[in-house]
Every structure is written in C-alpha cells, then in structure tokens.
Amino acid sequence: MGSSSPLVKPASASGQTTSSSTNSPQNRSWWARSWPLALSVALGAAGGTLTWLKHEPHSLDYAVCSANRTIYTVDSDLPNVQCIFVHDTLISDTGDLEDITLRWRDRWWSEIPLARVIHLPWPFNFLEPSPRVINIPPDSIVVPGLTDAHAHVLYYGFKMNLNLEDCTSVDDVLSHLKAYVIAHPDILGDPTRWIEGMGWDQNKWRGAQYPHANDFDREPLLRGRRISLARIDAHASWVSNRVLQLMAPLPEDIDGGVIIRDEHGKPTGIFVDNAMALIPSQPFNETRAMEDFTRATSDALAVGLTSVHDAFSAPEAIHFYKKLSETQQLPLRLYLMGGVNSDDYWGGQIPRLIQHGFGGRLTVRSVKLFADGALGSFGAALFEPYSDNPSTSGTMRLHPEALAKLVKEFSTDGWQVNIHCIGDRANHVVLDIYDDMLANASFSIDALRPRIEHAQILTPDDIKRIGKIPVIPSVQPTHATSDMWYAEDRASPTRVLPLGSDFPVAGINPLLGFYAAVSRLSVTGDSPHGPGGWYPSERLTRAETLKGMTLDAAYASFSEDILGSLSIGKKADFVVLDRDIMTVPIEDILSAKVTATVIDGEVVYGNL
Structure with a gap:
C-alpha cells in the first residue's frame, strides 16, 4: 500500500532543510557516483573504517504517514497526527514526518561510534539516512487496534x-x-x-x-x-x-x-x-477447539480486531489458550474472564496470568458471573412481567445473597468481577452489591475495576446511580439495534437502555457496533422510530465510540498503559481502514474495509 520512499528533502549537517542549488540532485550527480571512493579516502585519513555503513535500522523501524493527518490516535494530547513511528513492537514517536525524521536520525547516528567523532561536511551529508515511510492512500485512515470488550471466541x-x-x-x-x-x-x-x-x-x-x-x-x-x-x-x-x-x-x-x-x-x-x-455435553476437545479458534481469530483480524475480552472461559479453555500463548500461536490479544458454573467460590480452579506468553498476549485476571438471562429468551430479570409474556418476569440465575457472597470472595482474592446483567431487576441487585462493596475502604477501586456486562435495561434512578458508582458498564451497541424491534413489547420504554452485542450473538465486525452506536439504526437504515434512529438522544459521538472500542476497553482490562491509543511507548497495534469512518456519511460506515491489521508492529492481516 502506498509508497515506501521518504517524504522529506535532504537535510544539511545542521539538520535544516537546504535549498542551495549547489546541493541539487543535478549538481550532486558526480558525488552520487563517486562518494564510496571519496568517503573511503576521507575515513581512511581519519583512521576510520567503513564498517559503520553496514549498520541498518531494525526490520520493524518504519513510519506510517497520512498526508491528510487522518491518523486518529485517541490520545487527547495529539488526537490527529501525520505519522506514527514503529520501533520493534512499540510506537516510538508520533507527529509530523519532518520532526520524526530528525529525531530518528539523531538516534540512528548516536548508535554509530564513528559518527560521534566524525562530522560529515557537504557533500557527504546527503548520505544521511531516512526512515522507511509507508504512505497510506488519501482516503484511508489509521486507528488504534480495535477491541471487542465482550465476545466468545x-x-x-x-x-x-x-x-x-x-x-x-x-x-x-x-x-x-x-x-x-x-x-x-x-x-x-x-x-x-x-x-x-x-x-x-x-x-x-x-x-x-x-x-x-x-x-x-x-x-x-x-x-x-x-x-x-x-x-x-x-x-x-x-x-x-x-x-x-x-x-x-x-x-x-x-x-x-x-x-x-x-x-x-x-x-x-x-x-x-x-x-x-x-443437557449432555461433549467433553472439551483440543482438536475441535483449535478449528473453532482458528476460524474466530482469522475472521477477527480481517475486521481489525487486535484484542478480544472473552466473556466466559472455562478452565479447560484457559489451559488451551495458555498453551497457545506459550508456543507463539496467539495471533491477537486475549483478556479472559474465567468461568465456572458454581455457587461456591472457584477462583482456585483457574490460573492468574498477566500478559503471559509470546508478546504478553494472554491475560487472566477476571471472572464472569451471571445475574440473569437474556431479553430474547425471556430470561432477563425484570421488575415487572414481560408485556408479551405476563407469565414471567425473567430469572435471577443466582440469588442476590449468593451473588453478593461470590463478589466479595473474588474481590478479596484480587479478581476483577464482571457480572452479566440484562434486566432492570438484575442491574439493580448488582448495583446494590457493588455499592455496598465499594463503600468498604479495604477495596481499591482501581485495583478491582468491577464491570457490569451489557447493562442493557436500567430504571431511571439506576441510570443516574451507575454514573456515580465507580463501576464499568461494559455495553455492546448492537444489542440496541437487534432488540429494538421487540424491546418495548417486553419492557416499558421508560426503563429501556439497550446498549450491547457480543459475537457470535452479533456479527464479529466491530464496525457494526460503531454504526449502531452513532446511528441507532439497523443495518438497513431503519428503526421503530424511523430513519432518525431509535431513541436518537442515546447516540454516541464517533469520537466517543472509537474511544470505547480502544482506550476505554484497554482501561477495562487494566492495559491502558500499553494499549488503546497510538501514544509513544504503547504497543504498535493499529488498523488501516480504506475510508474515514469518523467523517463519512453514516450510511457509508459499514462499507469501510480493513486493509491492514497490525499487532506488535507486524502485519497480521492485509498489507501496508
């Protein structure tokens, strides 16, 4: 994709761009043919050698640049930049290409012992190296690697x-x-x-x-x-x-x-x-698991996902992922929520792993509990009976007392607790549990970062409360647009807050969630409230949505220091899209295609 040539003019020894006609390509042609001999004589007279010329930049030293500055960093200090520079597996610089090039040259020369004592005058200064530059097409953009914060691989x-x-x-x-x-x-x-x-x-x-x-x-x-x-x-x-x-x-x-x-x-x-x-179930089979895993990760990389929070990993699945991470077979990052169907504390059945294995791509430091079921199967726990099925108001999968006991035990043991909540009754119970726990000074909010998975239907009072309690509502925008056709037949519209979807329940493409969040429309462009969207006041801005799929997801998995934005020192995980989803008409968002997915600085899907 694009060109690999530098976008800068030759620089003088002082580092400033020169416009001298004597340094033009035409006047330099003799030197361009003769510099090896001349430089050999010069260095020989200085007692030097030519061995430093063999120095080459690291294979993962390159800049990705956008002439239109459509690199969206999700970094509030520099939200849009012309270039990001990748060194090894990290982003080592961001900004304008000219400035990045000068800083890169300073580092490059500093690594060459001879260059520290020999200052090359013109005409040798035109030999100064330039970084490899990859220019994305004018209509393309770069965003941080996208994260699905709730999925099932x-x-x-x-x-x-x-x-x-x-x-x-x-x-x-x-x-x-x-x-x-x-x-x-x-x-x-x-x-x-x-x-x-x-x-x-x-x-x-x-x-x-x-x-x-x-x-x-x-x-x-x-x-x-x-x-x-x-x-x-x-x-x-x-x-x-x-x-x-x-x-x-x-x-x-x-x-x-x-x-x-x-x-x-x-x-x-x-x-x-x-x-x-x-229901009888077949035992876990690693051969079948590998087939399912390969299909899921291949599809995930093709749509720009670089990280996935797996929202219920049984002990045998965690063991499977652990082996893959230790044999360099994890093609993307996984943040696992351990899961065991038991009312008794089971934290000892799963390992605690922090940035484990190749590239630190596997983390297990959280657990998944269930408060209720789902709206579509009449299992979401509501305060009132379902309007289209008055025989039920849903089901609490754990009694509140048992759930509160588990939350306290896991939190005391240092696990992040993530609780599935769909209905307003379930969300209310869990907010009460978290509220009581977090009032205890012995629990550190930053250390625990408790989450509510889905947070789909809440009472108006609980909507206000969730903004005050330091709890992370992990939501999925496509639940709004998939459930909107029957949600108001099942629960009063005054208490509906539908915000979520998780593959394979919804499609794996994160742009489906991006589109749903900013439009509140189905993929065909309609809704029960017409083409303006279902409860359009609930729309997120595009910047909020991108942040939710990147930096907010990183925070929810304790990785905001290394992931989530294109900032210096963070992992070089990023995605190139063929159009600007931040500015194109809403109806064009779903037409965007991923042309490259990059993890740890290496292309894992498409091409740069």
Whole structure:
C-alpha cells in the first residue's frame, strides 16, 4: 500500500532543510557516483573504517504517514497526527514526518561510534539516512487496534460450523439440518453422533413462538438423532426427543433456569439459562477447539480486531489458550474472564496470568458471573412481567445473597468481577452489591475495576446511580439495534437502555457496533422510530465510540498503559481502514474495509 520512499528533502549537517542549488540532485550527480571512493579516502585519513555503513535500522523501524493527518490516535494530547513511528513492537514517536525524521536520525547516528567523532561536511551529508515511510492512500485512515470488550471466541467458531441465524422458520431450520447431515457422511451414517448448532431466533419467525422437540421428527433424516441447538443469545437450547430421553428423568424445577413445558407438563425441548446445564455435553476437545479458534481469530483480524475480552472461559479453555500463548500461536490479544458454573467460590480452579506468553498476549485476571438471562429468551430479570409474556418476569440465575457472597470472595482474592446483567431487576441487585462493596475502604477501586456486562435495561434512578458508582458498564451497541424491534413489547420504554452485542450473538465486525452506536439504526437504515434512529438522544459521538472500542476497553482490562491509543511507548497495534469512518456519511460506515491489521508492529492481516 502506498509508497515506501521518504517524504522529506535532504537535510544539511545542521539538520535544516537546504535549498542551495549547489546541493541539487543535478549538481550532486558526480558525488552520487563517486562518494564510496571519496568517503573511503576521507575515513581512511581519519583512521576510520567503513564498517559503520553496514549498520541498518531494525526490520520493524518504519513510519506510517497520512498526508491528510487522518491518523486518529485517541490520545487527547495529539488526537490527529501525520505519522506514527514503529520501533520493534512499540510506537516510538508520533507527529509530523519532518520532526520524526530528525529525531530518528539523531538516534540512528548516536548508535554509530564513528559518527560521534566524525562530522560529515557537504557533500557527504546527503548520505544521511531516512526512515522507511509507508504512505497510506488519501482516503484511508489509521486507528488504534480495535477491541471487542465482550465476545466468545470458541463459541464463534462453534456457531460458524452450523449457523442458523438466517433461518426464518422452523421448516427453514430443518432444511439447514438436513443439508448439514447429508454433507457430513460421518454423521449421516451414525445416528449416535451429535448435531450441534447455534443461531435460531424465534422472534424472527411468524408467531414468534418457541419451537418443540417434536418438530425434528417431521424430517425423517433427523428423527431419532441427538440434536442440540443453542439460541442466538446462547441463553436457551432446543433439543430433540432423543436427547430428552437421554436426560430423563428431569427435575420439576431448576434454580436459576426454566424447563419449558406444555399444557400437560411435558418438556417441550426448550431449556433456558441454568436449565441448559442438564443437557449432555461433549467433553472439551483440543482438536475441535483449535478449528473453532482458528476460524474466530482469522475472521477477527480481517475486521481489525487486535484484542478480544472473552466473556466466559472455562478452565479447560484457559489451559488451551495458555498453551497457545506459550508456543507463539496467539495471533491477537486475549483478556479472559474465567468461568465456572458454581455457587461456591472457584477462583482456585483457574490460573492468574498477566500478559503471559509470546508478546504478553494472554491475560487472566477476571471472572464472569451471571445475574440473569437474556431479553430474547425471556430470561432477563425484570421488575415487572414481560408485556408479551405476563407469565414471567425473567430469572435471577443466582440469588442476590449468593451473588453478593461470590463478589466479595473474588474481590478479596484480587479478581476483577464482571457480572452479566440484562434486566432492570438484575442491574439493580448488582448495583446494590457493588455499592455496598465499594463503600468498604479495604477495596481499591482501581485495583478491582468491577464491570457490569451489557447493562442493557436500567430504571431511571439506576441510570443516574451507575454514573456515580465507580463501576464499568461494559455495553455492546448492537444489542440496541437487534432488540429494538421487540424491546418495548417486553419492557416499558421508560426503563429501556439497550446498549450491547457480543459475537457470535452479533456479527464479529466491530464496525457494526460503531454504526449502531452513532446511528441507532439497523443495518438497513431503519428503526421503530424511523430513519432518525431509535431513541436518537442515546447516540454516541464517533469520537466517543472509537474511544470505547480502544482506550476505554484497554482501561477495562487494566492495559491502558500499553494499549488503546497510538501514544509513544504503547504497543504498535493499529488498523488501516480504506475510508474515514469518523467523517463519512453514516450510511457509508459499514462499507469501510480493513486493509491492514497490525499487532506488535507486524502485519497480521492485509498489507501496508
């Protein structure tokens, strides 16, 4: 991409640009042909050698420049610069190319012993080195490496194996499953093999009703097979009658979850939240995990993600990531939230790792707890019953007392606590817990940085309170635009604050979240409130949104000193986009493409 030639004129020995005609390329032509011999004589007379000429800049010494100064640093001191300079894995300088070049030359010459005692007069000064410069195209921009602050890496790869997101009916799901079985001879010939997928959403279907285990038996090729399909939000699963047989006998109730039953009390095959733990699961398999991981990270790098906060990593998954980090197989940065489904303290089951492995790309210093479920599966804990399902007001997955106990135990042990909260009741309970804990002087806010994951629906009073309590609301803008079509049918509009999405629940492209945050529109440009956006007063500015995907995400993972902005001394993680998402019309944001993703100064996707 672009040119690799310097953008500066030759400098004089004093470091100032010269305009002398005697130093013009035409008048220098003889010296350009003869300088090796002349310099050899000069240095020989001084008792020197030519060995210093073999000195070369580090292979990762280069400047990335924008003639239009469209390098967005997310650094309040220098929000836009012409160039950033990369040395090894770090950003070593920022600013105008002329100034960077002069500073680079000073450092370059200082590393050459002979240059400290020999001052080269004209015409030898034109030999002064210049850094390698990469000029991005005029319409392109550079931003810090983008972070997804709440995602599920292995779940993404799992979903892509059998993705049901685009299915518009039960029959559509059955067609997808039939095609999947036919395309996999090992499953076709062995009815004991599990068929697992993800992405169905009954809210997209006519009638918006949950499916039934009997539905699978309508397709002869699926009848009697072991089928388990996770809903799009991963807070409900739909299983076949064969799986129900394997699960029998089922308990009448499950604490923190729901077994959906028909009018006769018979399970329908839908299990919500904690009830999903009853479904038989296959043991963790590293070969399959590697396939899912490779798919997820390849797709992530292609859309400019350089860091991901994985929002529930079981102990076996953490062990898997740890091995990858120690064998240089982590292509991006991972901040893991350890996860174990237990009401008892489990901090001892996971390792504490800070910037571990190759490039310091793996960190484990936080845990994920669940207060409630999701809005789409009627599991979000609300103060009032769902408007379109008055039989429920959602579910608290942990009793408030048990949740408060866990929060205190993990915080005392030095873990950052991240709690999933969707409904207003769940958010209220968690804010009470954090409020009580943070009032205790023995807990350091900066050391703990507690987070609420999603913070989607809050009462007006709790919206005010979350601005006063030093708690980090980790939100995902695409939840607003994905749930807006039914959110007001499920909860009163006076208490809705929908701000979030997490892949694979939503798309992996961070520009989807950027667009949703600044527009409050669907990808087709509409909303329940029209083309002006759904509750447009909730829009973020583009600068706020970029900061939320970079520096704010870094702060939420204790890495603001090394990540999140294009500042001197920080990691050289950055992204080049083919258009300026900070200024183009809103409808053009989603057309932007990543042309290069860079981590630790090295291109991991595309080209510079």
